[in-house]
Amino acid sequence: KTIQAIAAAEILAKDGGVERALIVCPSSLKSQWRQEIEHFSARTALVIDGPTHRRKGLFERDLAFFKIINYDVIHADFEAIAAWSPDLVILDEAQRIKNWQTRTAKSVKQIDSRYAIVLTGTPLENRLEELHSIVEFVDRHRLGPLFAFKAAHEVIEPGTVKVVGYRDL
16 A cells, blocks of 8 residues: 555656645554655655654755654644645545544544545444545545435434444445
């Protein structure tokens, strides 16, 4: 997945005008992303870490094409990210935003970019709204409002609110 996302970023840089790419991933994968970028691309990559003031400075001063940040600091760094204005956002382990009610998911979904890529091996674990939440990051309107999406695809046990299956997926 990582190499494919790097390749997609290269294509978007060449043909789509992308000049700044933000990678959001679990903290444990930040260095791995940097290594893969350095190995498979000629682009610069910077891991954003440290205290808040240091991270803010890295967004303001460093000219790296790829900036790599972890999910845990998106909320605190939102203003710095918005000011940097990424053209492309890549979410690795995107199931981290499957619960649309979390602060992390809400913060990630506020990042404005022309392009978005989500990477996950488990887009749907328990409930249909998990998939809706992830797709919503890529295209806010693709699946329509959550209530209408659920009404169109969930099978509810008669006389209850219990979901017993799915239809027309």
